[in-house]
Amino acid sequence: MIDQHLVPDVWIAAFVRASAFAATAPIAGSGAVPRIVRGALALTIVPALVERLPRDRGLAGWPEQAIVGAAFGVAAAMVAAAVSAAGSVIDSSMAMRPFGRDSVFGGQQGPFGRLYSLAFAALFLSTGAMMHLCSRLVDASSSAVHVMSVRGAEALVAESFEASLDIAAPAIAAQLIATLATAMAARAAPRINGLMLASPAATAAVLVVVLAGVAPAIRELVDVASLTGSTAP
Numbered sequence: 001m002i003d004q005h006l007v008p009d010v011w012i013a014a015f016v017r018a019s020a021f022a023a024t025a026p027i028a029g030s031g032a033v034p035r036i037v038r039g040a041l042a043l044t045i046v047p048a049l050v051e052r053l054p055r056d057r058g059l060a061g062w063p064e065q066a067i068v069g070a071a072f073g074v075a076a077a078m079v080a081a082a083v084s085a086a087g088s089v090i091d092s093s094m095a096m097r098p099f100g101r102d103s104v105f106g107g108q109q110g111p112f113g114r115l116y117s118l119a120f121a122a123l124f125l126s127t128g129a130m131m132h133l134c135s136r137l138v139d140a141s142s143s144a145v146h147v148m149s150v151r152g153a154e155a156l157v158a159e160s161f162e163a164s165l166d167i168a169a170p171a172i173a174a175q176l177i178a179t180l181a182t183a184m185a186a187r188a189a190p191r192i193n194g195l196m197l198a199s200p201a202a203t204a205a206v207l208v209v210v211l212a213g214v215a216p217a218i219r220e221l222v223d224v225a226s227l228t229g230s231t232a233p
Contacts, residue, residue, distance in 0.1 A: 014049035014141075016062045017069035018042040021137055024073025026080035026228055027121050027130070045134055052141040072137045079228045082160040083120040083221060086167035087113030090210060093168075093175040094203045112210070116167070116221070123221050129229030136230070159227065167220045170213050171206045178205035 022028050022042040091110030109117065124130055178201040210217070 010050055010053055011046065013062060013065045014046045014053055015042065017065040017137075017141070018045040018049055020066040020069030021045070021073045021134075022069075024070045024077060025130075025133065026073075026077050027124060045138065048138045049141050052138055068141075069137070072133070072140070076133055076228045076231045078157065079160050079163065079224065079231050080120065080124070082163035083116050083167065083224055084109065084113055085160075085164040087116035089164070089168040090116075090171045090206065093171045094206045116217075119218070120221050120225060123218075124225040124228060127222065127225055127229075129225045132229040133231070163220070163224050163227070167217060167224075170209045170216075174205040174209040175202045178202040 019039075019042045022038040022045075025041075027033065028038055028041055087109065090112040094112070182201050
């Protein structure tokens with residue numbers, strides 16, 4: 001049961017921390033999510049934070065609470081951005097210019113960028129990774145203030161880069177092989193215009209590889225969603 005006689009400062013500090021988290025967390029922090037939804041997420045987390053915030057050794061100020069909440073949200077968003085980056089790489093390998101606005105993470109994205117982002121959003125919410133991320137925020141609130149260190153940020157960047165390469169590597173390899181094949185064909189037969197064949201050949205090769213690797217790509221997206229939910233600064 002929640003103690004209804006807690007001082008208002010505790011509730012305000014919990015709301016500041018939860019609001020900063022909701023404004024920066026994956027999916028919830030994107031411009032595609034209405035403000036009322038982000039506010040509802042923050043209000044849902046507040047009672048649990050109130051129960052965990054330490055009061056025996058003093059309560060950190062509101063700026064510190066905002067930093068802690070944003071640190072958890074940004075750390076998870078850094079890992080989640082790997083999916084969007086992988087989709088952008090695949091779009092680029094197919095000679096597609098990014099167009100439209102990504103409805104999950106915001107910004108300009110091509111078709112595969114939006115598709116991968118939407119797939120990640122569905123897995124992130126359906127597998128319970130979002131709930132696990134909120135649980136980690138609440139559990140960590142009973143200990144000292146958490147701030148992302150330089151080493152922790154470097155580790156998150158490395159994890160995000162590795163996850164992005166795992167998803168986009170087959171498409172990159174297909175583009176490279178198709179480009180080399182058209183170059184060799186143009187060299188063997190000078191009448192063949194290699195520049196004209198390179199783009200359609202690379203696009204076809206990447207499309208075949210992406211369609212053939214749907215099952216491994218889904219497993220990679222599940223891994224990224226799980227990693228995002230377990231991320232902490």
